[in-house]
Amino acid sequence: MSAFHSRLRRAWPLAAIAAIAAALAGAFAWTAGWVGGPRLTAQRFTDAIEAGNGKAYPGFRRAHAKGVCVTGRFTGSGDGAALTRAGMLAPGATTPVLGRLSIAGGDPHAPDATARVRSMALLLTGTDGQQWRMAMNNFPFFAVNTPQGFYDQAMASRPDPATGKPDPAKMAELLRKHPEIAKFQQWAKTAPWPDSWANTQFNSVNAFRFTDAAGNVRSVRWSMRPRLAFAAMEKSLREDAEADYLADDLRARLADGPLRWDLVLTVAEPGDAVDDPSQAWPSNRRQVVAGTLELDATQAQAGGACRDVNYDPTVLPDGIAPSDDPVLAARAGVYSQSYNRREREIARDQAPEATVQGDTR
């Protein structure tokens, strides 16, 4: 070995250590948001959603703040077993459900007629303790294709202090940056509004990976399809409706008996957008009715068990896993942040409105 090579060999460990140290320092700086611009952390994301709400509502979810708890059960039909080994979809398997029906938005007192987006969240707990948490909406696809898009939307929606409404120039800039939003705006403008949670279809929107007993993996989206026929509510009727007509309607319907939705699994084909929730899949994809959800009771969220649940859609039983969709990953971080903030406010007695027993919603 030459003198040069032996000097190099002696120097190498020091150089390697220095390089590793530099890489670690770089990674730390990136994580801390010192380089490459401020990173989109769950904290910043949640701050933006709070700012978009215009006002603080301690103890409430930072999104979908207004809602009610529901309870019931889910029974597997057995047909879903062709797609996943998850025991909850086995034939006849019955799983207790603690759920929540809500409207989108950060104001827990918003009149129902102002909320274009309606939602269903479910927590299924299997006999072996495994959980399947879902948070679904009535839109068929998401407004944006990245977490950054959702963040930008929250920032652009912040009320302008002068008008109390979002600045139209900022909204125009948002649309220029995220043109996929136009498709969602078209849906929001034209799709008829259902008159009840009970006849609304709720969609997972994000895709998930289903693994069957033989180890085959497929990309799946799912929907809760109501057994009740869709009934539209015209604008004039919505304008005259009571602020809490959805919860009133739910109580009245449940007094007459349980409400049911079928769980419909839709299987992707090669080329379908499995990591982009803003793109619907073609309507001819294979569908499987994997079971039925039955809801038979409702409770106000202030005193109900759903208040203290984080319906994080990445909590899944064996046989179902998150896709690589970055929006899904972002949801897990932001829901946790929102959950921690609201539970801390409740624990510190800073949230009388969110905790008052006997409040109906």
Ligand code: HEM
């Ligand atoms: C980056 C995208 C998204 C962000 C940042 C976001 C943010 C949030 C936040 C902060 C909450 C409140 C969580 C809590 O305090 O427990 C929430 C609730 C919810 N979100 Fe999202 N969301 C996103 C996408 C979606 C999508 C794609 C869907 C459905 C298709 C969805 C459906 C829901 C539902 C149903 C709830 C209410 C859950 C409950 O009742 O607790 N979200 N979201």
